[in-house]
Amino acid sequence: MILFYGMLIYSALREMPRYIKRKDWRGGGIFAFFWLTALAISIYMSLGFKRPLLNRIIYNFIKEMFPFITKLS
Amino acid sequence: MFSLLFKKLKFLQSLISKPEAPSSPREDPLTGNLVKDLAAFRKQVGDSPDIVVREFNISHNISAAVIFIDGLVLDPLVNQHIMHPLTQLNEHDVVYKKGRDLFDSLKNKLLPVGSIREESSLTKTIERVFTGATAILIDGSKKAILTYIPGWERRSISEPDSEIVVKGPREGFVETLRTNTALLRRKIGHPGLTFETLVIGQRTRTEVTIAYLNGVAHPKLVQEVKRRLERIKTDGILNAGYIEQYIEDAPFSPFMTVGYTERPDVAAARILEGRVAILTEGTPVVNTVPFLFVESFQSPDDYTFRPYFTTLTRWFRYIAFAGSVLSPGMFVALTTFHQELLPTPLLISMAAAMEGTPLPAVGEALVMGLIFEILREAGIRLPKAVGQAVSIVGALVIGEAAVQAGFIGAPVVIVVAFTAISSFAVPKQFDVGALLRVVITILAGLFGLYGILIFLIITFTHLVSLRSFGIPYLSPISPLMPKDLKDVLVRAPAWAMVTRPESLDISDPVRQEFDLMPGPENDKKNQKN
Amino acid sequence: MKLEKGRIGLKGTVLIMIGYIYGSTAILSPGVGVGQDAWVAQTIGLGLALIVVWVNTLLLARFPGQTFIEINERVFGPYAGKFISLLFLWYIFHLGSIVLIDHLDFVRLMIIPLTPAEVVVFLGILPCIYAAYKGLEVIVRTGQVLVVFTLLYFGLITLFQVQSYDFANFKPFLVTPFPKLAWAGLTAASFPYLETVVFLMILPFLNQQNKVRVAVYLGLFFGGLVVIWSIMRLILVLGDTAVNYVYPSYYAVRIINIAELLNRFEILAAMNYIMIGFLKVTVLLYAAGLGWAQLCKCQDYRPLLLPLGALMALVSLNNFEHVVGNFEFTTQVYSIYALPFSAGLPFLVLVGAWVRGLPGKVKNK
Numbered sequence: 008m009i010l011f012y013g014m015l016i017y018s019a020l021r022e023m024p025r026y027i028k029r030k031d032w033r034g035g036g037i038f039a040f041f042w043l044t045a046l047a048i049s050i051y052m053s054l055g056f057k058r059p060l061l062n063r064i065i066y067n068f069i070k071e072m073f074p075f076i077t078k079l080s
Numbered sequence: 081m082f083s084l085l086f087k088k089l090k091f092l093q094s095l096i097s098k099p100e101a102p103s104s105p106r107e108d109p110l111t112g113n114l115v116k117d118l119a120a121f122r123k124q125v126g127d128s129p130d131i132v133v134r135e136f137n138i139s140h141n142i143s144a145a146v147i148f149i150d151g152l153v154l155d156p157l158v159n160q161h162i163m164h165p166l167t168q169l170n171e172h173d174v175v176y177k178k179g180r181d182l183f184d185s186l187k188n189k190l191l192p193v194g195s196i197r198e199e200s201s202l203t204k205t206i207e208r209v210f211t212g213a214t215a216i217l218i219d220g221s222k223k224a225i226l227t228y229i230p231g232w233e234r235r236s237i238s239e240p241d242s243e244i245v246v247k248g249p250r251e252g253f254v255e256t257l258r259t260n261t262a263l264l265r266r267k268i269g270h271p272g273l274t275f276e277t278l279v280i281g282q283r284t285r286t287e288v289t290i291a292y293l294n295g296v297a298h299p300k301l302v303q304e305v306k307r308r309l310e311r312i313k314t315d316g317i318l319n320a321g322y323i324e325q326y327i328e329d330a331p332f333s334p335f336m337t338v339g340y341t342e343r344p345d346v347a348a349a350r351i352l353e354g355r356v357a358i359l360t361e362g363t364p365v366v367n368t369v370p371f372l373f374v375e376s377f378q379s380p381d382d383y384t385f386r387p388y389f390t391t392l393t394r395w396f397r398y399i400a401f402a403g404s405v406l407s408p409g410m411f412v413a414l415t416t417f418h419q420e421l422l423p424t425p426l427l428i429s430m431a432a433a434m435e436g437t438p439l440p441a442v443g444e445a446l447v448m449g450l451i452f453e454i455l456r457e458a459g460i461r462l463p464k465a466v467g468q469a470v471s472i473v474g475a476l477v478i479g480e481a482a483v484q485a486g487f488i489g490a491p492v493v494i495v496v497a498f499t500a501i502s503s504f505a506v507p508k509q510f511d512v513g514a515l516l517r518v519v520i521t522i523l524a525g526l527f528g529l530y531g532i533l534i535f536l537i538i539t540f541t542h543l544v545s546l547r548s549f550g551i552p553y554l555s556p557i558s559p560l561m562p563k564d565l566k567d568v569l570v571r572a573p574a575w576a577m578v579t580r581p582e583s584l585d586i587s588d589p590v591r592q593e594f595d596l597m598p599g600p601e602n603d604k605k606n607q608k609n
Numbered sequence: 610m611k612l613e614k615g616r617i618g619l620k621g622t623v624l625i626m627i628g629y630i631y632g633s634t635a636i637l638s639p640g641v642g643v644g645q646d647a648w649v650a651q652t653i654g655l656g657l658a659l660i661v662v663w664v665n666t667l668l669l670a671r672f673p674g675q676t677f678i679e680i681n682e683r684v685f686g687p688y689a690g691k692f693i694s695l696l697f698l699w700y701i702f703h704l705g706s707i708v709l710i711d712h713l714d715f716v717r718l719m720i721i722p723l724t725p726a727e728v729v730v731f732l733g734i735l736p737c738i739y740a741a742y743k744g745l746e747v748i749v750r751t752g753q754v755l756v757v758f759t760l761l762y763f764g765l766i767t768l769f770q771v772q773s774y775d776f777a778n779f780k781p782f783l784v785t786p787f788p789k790l791a792w793a794g795l796t797a798a799s800f801p802y803l804e805t806v807v808f809l810m811i812l813p814f815l816n817q818q819n820k821v822r823v824a825v826y827l828g829l830f831f832g833g834l835v836v837i838w839s840i841m842r843l844i845l846v847l848g849d850t851a852v853n854y855v856y857p858s859y860y861a862v863r864i865i866n867i868a869e870l871l872n873r874f875e876i877l878a879a880m881n882y883i884m885i886g887f888l889k890v891t892v893l894l895y896a897a898g899l900g901w902a903q904l905c906k907c908q909d910y911r912p913l914l915l916p917l918g919a920l921m922a923l924v925s926l927n928n929f930e931h932v933v934g935n936f937e938f939t940t941q942v943y944s945i946y947a948l949p950f951s952a953g954l955p956f957l958v959l960v961g962a963w964v965r966g967l968p969g970k971v972k973n974k
Contacts, residue, residue, distance in 0.1 A: 008727055010727065010728065010731040011727070011731060011919055011922070011923065014731070014915065014919050015915075015916065015919055017915070018912070018915035018916055018919075021912075021915075022912040022915070025912065026912070029908065031907065031908050031909075033905055033906060033907060034902070034905065034907035034908055034909065034912065034913075036905075037901060037902075037905045037907060037913065038912055038913055038916060041901075041913060041916035041917050041920055042916040044916075044920055045916050045919040045920040045923060048920070048923040048924070048927070049919075049923060052923065052926070052927070058927050059927070060927055060928060060929055060930060060934075061703075061924060061927055061928050062707070062928040062929050062934070062935070062938045063928075063929060063930070063934060065938070065942065065946055066934070066937065066938050066941075066942050069942040069945050069946060070941070070942060073942075073945060076792075076941050076942060076945070077941075417720075417721055418720070418876075421873055421875075421876055527721060527724060527728070527732060528720065528721045529720060529721075529876070529879070529880075530716050530720050530721050530724075530729070530732065530883070531732065533880055533883050533884070534732050534733065534735065534736055534883075537736040537740075537883075537884065537887055538735065538736045538739050540751060540754075541736060541739055541740045541743060541747060541751050542739075544743075544747050544750045544751045544754075545743040545744075545747040552750070554750075557754065558750040558751065558753060558754045559618070559621070559750055560620070560753065
């Protein structure tokens, strides 16, 4: 996980001054959004909680909605 | 990382006040009064022992002076062609008056020197004198006569050590720019061969000449080269390598995007292909741009030997380059992570050979690589006799003894030896090879083949993204130019290379006639009828 | 405002489309569930896809030089358009994370079993970010060489496997009940072929805009041929046992052994899977980055790539607990999940454009 932190810190150090220099707040905002989301997920993962698994959720949902799938495949 | 550093540099630059640009030479005209002019001259240049100021009289009453730098001009010739006619002059020979008439008649009739020009500014005169001119000042004339009889010590033309050929001319460039341009002229007789000169370096005043074939090289390329050369504002250019660093496209890339050669025939071939050559005074190395990756694998010998053989050698070079970059990494990855990929007998014998060595495979490979690099570096900088001692010590002590003592496994020595040999097969990419090799070895130790592959993909992407003077670095492979593969995958016979490299985007793509395949006369006739 | 200045050629585009389609099927070998009829299912899938993709070409022909995001905004206005764009971006982002984990699970299981997943994924996303950062031209020029290598490898393997071909493996021809076959066909259509919907973000940069349709169809068709042949080869070599392996195509390569000399081709296979996966993830990451930048009217898409790539890697780590779950997802529910995005969205936008009579004549001068 430390690699991901490194990557995020590097990207912040690299891009933040540029955004401030260009006064591109919209771009900076979307950058910050992704950055914070990624940071949140990394922290959550490194704290070792039980992770909700994205595709498992979708899988179970669709399986319940369309029960014929099990028969067909 | 580097770009951060670079930004910091820029920031520093903005902090310190803009460095005083060396004051542009003040226009300071010659007065026409010899005593005054000489005084002004001495005031500007000081009193170095190599500055020769010889004052004399033309006939009886007109004083004059000859100024030159001892060592930059050919003394006997100055005496013979300048001093002699001027001092032997008397009233009967020429109707002279002070001033303009005398000046003209001297210039037009008396000086048996080919290269001559007038100069009215003192500063300019000084500049010319310091780059090898001989100045003649005459009392009463507001102009100085500048003649060029250069005669400094120059090395004779010899075969360059770095690019040796078996079958081809034995001459190489020398340090003197004029000799180099002459060498090129002798290779290319067409008047389209154009030289343009710039003076770069405020202090060194280095002459830099670009050479291209008018009508073949793309005018935009020539413009671009000139633009990049003109923006160099530095105090000194001592070497073609300096120029390279100022004009290259990707300054942070480990790959060079400016080519170099020491051979006039190679430079001429590049110019014929529509490239631009950059000749720098004081260096026997000529740069050529644009430079493509595939050029590193070409040698002048390729074009003189038979095509089948050279195709083979070229592939050996590709393999050697891959081997020099990959083999330690592959070795480490295979022995550490993927033993199942090795054939069992090989695996067993290797395991036996490496048993009991203290370091893991990565460590061994890195240490041996380091020792090899040190040996190589020591061998280059030392006198030849000592160099041999170094190689003996290296081969015997480090190779043999380390294995015998059980410090290093024998397979590592074999791999590193192979790496070393193959890294010399592609001298132009030698530096990159060494760099990539280390990184790949470390990655292989950490992540096995996966690490190697990821790194190769990144390197490849980087290579694809590079450009040299607007030409993609990896062309003709990517973007694919099938026509140009005749000189990449194979080496087509000379008569088959009809077009110049398409990837260079040149004005005149056709090099020669199509129907040049040799054969007996009768057959040709039969075919035609 | 142009975010991408590069222009790409027809040949390169077709080649990366082939690579893109062949991409994950190289690893996952879809349709092995229907046994020897898998190639029929693939053919049905390809046929379906060739019909559905007509919508994409119409859309691109209507709005030459505009990406899907820009088209959305023109057709549905700023709010509804943005919403549709968001759905689309979510899809390609999620697809990217799935493809990433497909390939890296393979690496983790087969190449370096002891390395933690985080490290593998981190290393895997790095070249993708780098290539996407360098822009579209570099992606295409890198990709085309990788695809040519892939095709060479493909030919080589085909040749070397000849001795293990057993044509009896096709034998009970078309015994699968039709609904099952149709379902497998639908899955095949959505799994490799309709994923090309992401090229709605890339084809607008083709240097010959009138050749867009040619590019789409050539890429899809040849990509389909490669996939179908790879499935047929698998059946020829492994027969019914294919379904028993996690990575059947890797296993099929592994058993090549000619005269004790030409063997261990699995190293080539593994290299090839990683390269082709790299290509696919890069295309998706690039499209996602460019799409977000266009959606938010940023000045540059490149700064977004690092956090977006990190996010993609992190999401890919949180998709499934293990590789089998991933397979189940891909073979069973993926088509229902993906079809609304990959076929529904372009269709919706096309209908919208048609109803609103866009683009007006003014723009087409």
